Amino acid sequence: MNSTQSKIIIAPLNWGLGHASRCVPIINALISEKFIPIIASDGKALDFLKKEFPTLETLELPSYHIKYGKNIKWNLLKQLPTILKAVKKEKQLLEQFIGKNKDVVGVISDNRFGVRSNRVPSVYITHQTTVLSGFTTFITSKIHQNSIKKFNECWIPDTEDSLFSGKLSEFKKHKNQKFIGVLSRFKKEELEKSINILVLLSGPEPNRTFFEKKLMLAFKKDTRNIVFVLGKVEVHQKKWTEKNLTFYNYVLSEELEKLINASEIVVCRSGYSSIMDLAVLNKKVFFIPTKNQPEQEYLASYFKEKKVAPFCILEDFTSYKLEEVQNYSGLNSEETKLSSDLFSLF
Structure with missing residues (x-):
């Protein structure tokens, strides 16, 4: 200490x-x-x-x-x-x-x-x-x-x-x-599943915006309760709704933890930090890797082969693809407690 x-x-x-x-x-x-x-x-x-x-x-x-x-x-x-x-x-x-x-x-x-x-x-x-x-x-x-x-x-x-x-x-x-x-940064909590689909957008521009536009189009006529977190950190947090879609420009950790715990399925990039967060929360997930980013493409394939989570490229995505999720186990990991020994170097 x-x-x-x-x-x-x-x-x-x-x-x-x-x-x-x-x-x-x-x-x-x-x-x-x-x-x-x-x-x-x-x-x-x-x-x-x-x-x-x-x-x-x-x-x-x-x-x-x-x-x-x-x-x-x-x-x-x-x-x-x-x-x-x-x-x-x-x-x-x-x-x-x-x-x-x-x-x-x-x-x-x-x-x-x-x-x-x-x-x-x-x-x-x-x-x-x-x-x-x-x-x-x-x-x-x-x-x-x-x-x-x-x-x-x-x-x-x-x-x-x-x-x-x-x-x-x-x-x-x-x-x-x-x-x-x-x-x-998250802890698993048993909450009522009030969100059918939670869409988490992330990554540098302009890819993040391409991702947002394509998914908004894919879910436009969907009747399920869908929440988008846009990953746009701005001065003020905003929340708005369009029919069955709810949007947040960004959310901080405490609120995002609740949104993920309350969701049935998460749709997101196959970024490594997202994978760790969703594993700790034991979530069913559908991955859409960033095209031509080898790390995300590899991780999406890796978890599909292990029957953990399905994926497709952005161009092929439709809301019907989410039916595949039920055939996969979902991500699962114990939460890591960082020990004081880790900081003994200092």
Whole structure:
């Protein structure tokens, strides 16, 4: 137990809200262990965590400006110089901050390469020690693994047997790797199933908007009770209805936990943070992976093969597809209690 109120910087990548949301249980665990978390990020991820933890100090980092359209690999390659520039800048900002704040005793980075320091122990969080990218998988994985080696520890949010991430986390040659269990900000609660279908939208633009428009069209004539959470973190939360459809621009963890617990079926991307959240809540789910994003396409196929959840591509989706869900077991996992031993590095 830390008794000196030491500070730890926790910095998730701003790519959708998945990296930020899975940092919520880590931030809560740090607070329980009497550390003072400092949230470092940018854009919607920073906005989201500011709303979740309004009393915590924040540090704004440069944006990686990750955007993708139809060809993700090509778009990311084009953006590489911008990303590398941001990595260099965030490293400078971090060192300046640690230099001025002597009570910072550690850094936890969720997929931000520049958020590490030689002055304090630095941890990297990822479920992808293998980065799938088609015929370039060996190269992208090697680059990522070399980056991971620069950190004191790599925390993998999964079970020791890679139950949820499959081959994404099966590269286990590094001594600094720790499997820390399924990370979720949620707790299972038995509520009346008042929502037939809960649609969770997420991810960077413009893909998030494509996703929203297609699903609104698919459910337009549906008579069931359907709730959309749009994943748009704005200044004020909004809620509105159109016939049988209810919309939220965004919801924070406590309210989202209730919505998911009260839903029969969840429709969402096959992003890893969503998978962990839904597993802890034991949900039936239909996945629509982001096209040309190998990680999501792999995870959707992986859970279909295991008869856990069906999926289809966005272009093929209709509301009738949800009938397939009854033939699958649904996601299921025990909630992970993060032990104080995890933070012994600091």
